[in-house]
Amino acid sequence: MIPAFPILPNPNDPRLTRRISGTDQTGAEVTLSVVEERPLTIYLNAQEIVTAMTIGDYPEYLALGFLRNQGMLRGDDIVTAIDYDEEVETVVVRTTRQTSYEDKVKRKTRTSGCAVGTVFGDMMEGLEGLTLPQTAVRTSWLYALAHQINTVPSLYLEAGAIHGTTLCFEEKPLVYMEDVGRHNAVDKISGFMFQHGIPAADKILYTTGRLTSEMVIKTALMGIPVLASRSGFTAWGVEIARQVGLTLIGRMRGQRFVCLAGEGRLIRDADPATQAEEGRKHSRKAAADDE
Amino acid sequence: MIPAFPILPNPNDPRLTRRISGTDQTGAEVTLSVVEERPLTIYLNAQEIVTAMTIGDYPEYLALGFLRNQGMLRGDDIVTAIDYDEEVETVVVRTTRQTSYEDKVKRKTRTSGCAVGTVFGDMMEGLEGLTLPQTAVRTSWLYALAHQINTVPSLYLEAGAIHGTTLCFEEKPLVYMEDVGRHNAVDKISGFMFQHGIPAADKILYTTGRLTSEMVIKTALMGIPVLASRSGFTAWGVEIARQVGLTLIGRMRGQRFVCLAGEGRLIRDADPATQAEEGRKHSRKAAADDE
Numbered sequence: 001m002i003p004a005f006p007i008l009p010n011p012n013d014p015r016l017t018r019r020i021s022g023t024d025q026t027g028a029e030v031t032l033s034v035v036e037e038r039p040l041t042i043y044l045n046a047q048e049i050v051t052a053m054t055i056g057d058y059p060e061y062l063a064l065g066f067l068r069n070q071g072m073l074r075g076d077d078i079v080t081a082i083d084y085d086e087e088v089e090t091v092v093v094r095t096t097r098q099t100s101y102e103d104k105v106k107r108k109t110r111t112s113g114c115a116v117g118t119v120f121g122d123m124m125e126g127l128e129g130l131t132l133p134q135t136a137v138r139t140s141w142l143y144a145l146a147h148q149i150n151t152v153p154s155l156y157l158e159a160g161a162i163h164g165t166t167l168c169f170e171e172k173p174l175v176y177m178e179d180v181g182r183h184n185a186v187d188k189i190s191g192f193m194f195q196h197g198i199p200a201a202d203k204i205l206y207t208t209g210r211l212t213s214e215m216v217i218k219t220a221l222m223g224i225p226v227l228a229s230r231s232g233f234t235a236w237g238v239e240i241a242r243q244v245g246l247t248l249i250g251r252m253r254g255q256r257f258v259c260l261a262g263e264g265r266l267i268r269d270a271d272p273a274t275q276a277e278e279g280r281k282h283s284r285k286a287a288a289d290d291e
Numbered sequence: 292m293i294p295a296f297p298i299l300p301n302p303n304d305p306r307l308t309r310r311i312s313g314t315d316q317t318g319a320e321v322t323l324s325v326v327e328e329r330p331l332t333i334y335l336n337a338q339e340i341v342t343a344m345t346i347g348d349y350p351e352y353l354a355l356g357f358l359r360n361q362g363m364l365r366g367d368d369i370v371t372a373i374d375y376d377e378e379v380e381t382v383v384v385r386t387t388r389q390t391s392y393e394d395k396v397k398r399k400t401r402t403s404g405c406a407v408g409t410v411f412g413d414m415m416e417g418l419e420g421l422t423l424p425q426t427a428v429r430t431s432w433l434y435a436l437a438h439q440i441n442t443v444p445s446l447y448l449e450a451g452a453i454h455g456t457t458l459c460f461e462e463k464p465l466v467y468m469e470d471v472g473r474h475n476a477v478d479k480i481s482g483f484m485f486q487h488g489i490p491a492a493d494k495i496l497y498t499t500g501r502l503t504s505e506m507v508i509k510t511a512l513m514g515i516p517v518l519a520s521r522s523g524f525t526a527w528g529v530e531i532a533r534q535v536g537l538t539l540i541g542r543m544r545g546q547r548f549v550c551l552a553g554e555g556r557l558i559r560d561a562d563p564a565t566q567a568e569e570g571r572k573h574s575r576k577a578a579a580d581d582e
Contacts (some may be wrong), residue, residue, distance in 0.1 A: 017526075018526040020524070020526065020529055020551055021551075022549055022550050022551035022552070022554070023549070023550050023554055024547065024548070024549055024550075025430070025546055025547055025548050025549075025563040026563055027559055030549060032524070032549060032551070034523070034524045034525060034526045034529060034551075035525050035526065036525070036526045036527070037503060037504055037525035037526060037527040037528065038527065053503070053504065053505075053527075139316070159523070160522075160523040160542075161501045161502075161503075161522065161523035161524060161525055180501075180503065180525055210452045210471075211452075212328060212344070212452075212471065213328055213344065214344075231451075231452065232325070232450070232451040232452035233311070233323070233325045233452060234325060234326050234327070234328035234452055234471055235308075235309040235311065235325045235326065235327045235328060236327070236328040236329065236344075237328065238311055238325060251451075255316055256315065256316055257315070257316050258313055258314070258315055258316075258321060258323065259313050259314050259315075260311055260312075260313035260323070260325075261313070263313070263314055268318055272316040272317055
C-alpha cells in the first residue's frame with residue numbers, strides 16, 4: 001500500500017535536531033538548531049554491509065534503497081522482514097533469496113563531492129544496455145517544482161547543513177527526503193519506491209546537491225529519466241548522463257537553468273522571463289547556505 | 292624540502308576542467324567550464340586500499356594523506372617511493388615497514404554529508420588520549436583568512452561544484468587544496484604536511500564545507516587545534532570537537548561566525564562591526580554557490 005502523498009520533511013521531529021549553545025562573533029551566547037548525525041549499520045541477511053552516517057529518519061527505506069542502489073537487492077527479491085533496532089543502531093534486511101556479497105563488499109569506490117558515498121564493485125555495473133524512457137518534461141513543471149521544494153518547511157531551512165532530494169511527478173513533489181549525506185536522501189527515495197512498487201519511468205528527481213557521477217548513476221539505475229539540481233555539474237556526471245540518455249539539468253535558480261544532457265525530452269512551455277529571479281529574500285537562499 | 296608557500300589553486304590548469312556545451316533556459320547554446328572527476332586507485336605496498344573519485348591534481352599528496360588519515364601510514368613510517376601512473380589511474384605508496392590491512396579494509400563507515408568519505412575500521416580510533424595544544428587564535432586572523440580565501444582565484448570561482456580546504460598559519464593561508472570531494476582536499480593537505488614534516492600545533496584549517504564528524508575527526512587526528520568553515524555544523528561534529536578540545540567555528544560569513552567548541556582559544560581582538568557584511572557581489576557568493 002502506498003502511504004498518503006506527499007512525504008515532506010518534518011523539521012519539528014525532535015530526534016532530528018539538537019539545540020546547541022555557543023558564542024557568536026561578539027562573544028554573546030547563541031543557541032542553534034544543529035542536525036543530528038548518527039551511525040546506522042546495514043545488514044543483508046547475515047552479512048554486515050556498511051555503516052552509514054545518517055540523520056536517522058526512515059532507516060528502513062535507507063537500508064532498502066542502499067542495498068537496491070548497490071545491486072545487492074534485486075528488483076524481484078522478496079523482502080521477508082526489515083528489523084530496525086534503534087538502540088544498537090542496526091537495520092537488518094531479510095530476503096527469501098540467500099545472499100552473499102563477500103567479494104563485492106571488498107571492492108569499494110569512494111565517490112566524490114557532496115554526493116559522496118561508497119560504491120561496491122564496479123560503479124558502472126548495470127548501466128550497459130540501460131535505456132531510459134523518452135518521457136517529455138515541461139519546463140513549466142521544473143519551475144513549479146523548484147519553487148515548491150525551495151519554500152516548503154524543511155530541516156534545511158530550520159538547521160542547514162543538510163541535503164534534500166525529491167521524487168516528483170510532473171509539477172508535483174511526491175516524496176521529499178533529507179539527510180546529512182545526499183546519497184542517503186537518494187537511497188531513502190529508492191527504498192520507498194522499491195517498498196511500494198512506484199514506477200520510475202514518468203518521474204523527475206530533484207536534488208539540492210551537485211550532479212556528480214554517483215548521482216547520475218544512481219538516478220539512471222533507479223530508472224528515472226530526468227535529474228535536476230540547483231547546483232552544478234562534474235564532467236564525468238555529464239558524460240555518463242549522455243551515455244545513458246538521461247536528461248541532466250543544473251544551476252537551476254530563479255529563471256535560470258542549464259541543460260547539459262538529454263535536451264530532447266524538454267518541452268519549453270514556460271517563458272523564463274515570467275519567472276521570478278531568485279532574490280536575496282528567497283527562503284532557501286536566506287537560510288545558511290551550506291555547501 | 293618545503294616547496295615555496297603558498298600553494299594556491301590553479302584554475303587555469305587544463306586537466307582540471309572541461310568546456311561542455313548545452314542549452315540555457317531560453318534554449319540558447321551555452322558553454323560552461325565543468326570540473327573533472329576521475330578515479331584514482333590507491334595502493335599501500337601490494338594492497339589495493341580504495342578507489343577515490345578526485346579532480347586529479349596532487350595524486351601523491353592525496354594518497355599519502357588518505358593513508359595517513361586512515362591510520363594506515365604511521366607518523367614514523369618511511370616512504371620509499373610514491374609511484375603515480377596517470378594512464379592506469381593508480382598511485383602506489385611504498386614503505387619500509389611491511390603493511391597489511393586486510394581486516395581493517397573490511398570494516399567501512401560511509402560518512403555523511405559533503406565531507407563524505409570512507410573510513411576504515413573504527414572512526415574514533417586514535418582519538419582517545421589525544422590532546423590538542425592550547426594555541427591562541429585571534430579573531431582578526433579568522434576574518435583576514437576568510438577574506439583572502441574567498442577572493443583568491445580558484446576553481447570554485449571558475450567552475451563551481453568543488454570544495455576547498457586551506458591550511459593556515461595565523462592570518463596567512465599556506466596551502467589551498469580543492470577537490471570534488473572535500474575529504475580529498477583535506478587528505479591532500481594531510482599528505483603535504485606528512486611529506487614535508489609541517490608542524491600542526493600552530494595551524495588553523497579552513498574549509499568551505501560542513502563541520503561533520505568526519506571533518507572534525509580528520510582535523511583532530513592531524514593535530515590541528517582549530518577548524519573554521521563558512522558552512523554549518525552537525526551535532527556529532529560538535530560533540531567530538533568538545534571531547535577532544537578542538538576549536539570549532541562555523542557559519543563564518545562577513546562579520547558573523549559562531550563558535551560551538553573550544554571557545555577558550557579565541558582572542559577577540561577584532562571588532563566585528565568594522566568587518567564588511569558579505570554582500571551580493573562578494574566573489575564567493577557571486578559564483579554558482581554549489582552545495
